[in-house]
Amino acid sequence: MEVAILAHEQFPDRAKTAVGVLRYGDQDVVAVLDRETAGTTVGDHLPDLEAADVPIVEGVADAPAFDALLIGIAPIGGGFEESWRPDVRGAIERGADVVSGLHYFLNDDAEFAELADEHGVALRDVRDPPADLTVASGTARELDCEIVLTVGTDCSTGKMTTTLELLGAAREAGLDAGFVPTGQTGIMIDGGGIAIDRTISDFAAGATERMLEERADEREYLFVEGQGSIVHPAYSAVTCGIVHGAQPDHLVLCHEAGRDRIHGYESFPIPEPSAIAELCLDLADHVAPTALLGGALNTSGLAPGEAEDAIEAYGSRLGAPAVDPIRNGTDRLIEQL
Structure with a gap:
């Protein structure tokens, strides 16, 4: 499927959905829409991606033909920016589906719903959860597979990236491994999953447990994408739901x-990572005994020498192996399995 990705004024640093699809998705990306960096290519900003030649254009009218427009931005609160409306409208009028991971559902937008019906295209709100979710039964640890969950010191610290890098490294090592997507970007990449942050709080653990149950018979290892942070002033609830629903090993x-500092909530400091690790382990242990496999450190803002020193220091602070999943892979963590 050929897709264009909307990432206006956020690419690449604050367009994690766009970057995730470019890095891990199997879609054929024909263009990225970003008014600020139009005229460049993906490779000018992210030279390590295979999709480096993808052009960045100003809007839908400047993009080659595509089958679907993906909204590649995940703003705080998941709202819809009205400046995106002409591009969404233009995509529908060109006969393309629109895939969104926002809390704002495109299907509830009267203009978009009417246009989509008129042009025979689909609006896919991937954050819309199934209607039949229930509370957890507390049985994930009884599944016949090893469960690995990523957790974070904050939002946007690389949980999805780390999960997918672990998945790839596990498969390369010959392990029978599967992915459990719990957020909009992971769902767009995988084609399935449940956005846990959109579920009713009582059902968050149950939704996580359901995805594990659906995949456990087929895989020996399941890598679960984490969300939020247990110390986040706004998003700690989704973290707790996933930890208790997944019952990770x-x-x-x-x-x-x-x-x-917590991004977007700078008055809140981030505690020492080792203290967060202990907090997560303690939270998990009361439901199912859990161990720290290691740490993943995003060192994209550091020079190579500085990065290696930072990774080593991070591992020392955690008392566990540490890696930068993009800079040097996750083999050290897979070896621990």
């Missing part, structure tokens, strides 16, 4: 080098 703690 192992945790991997994700952190960004140099970040000491």
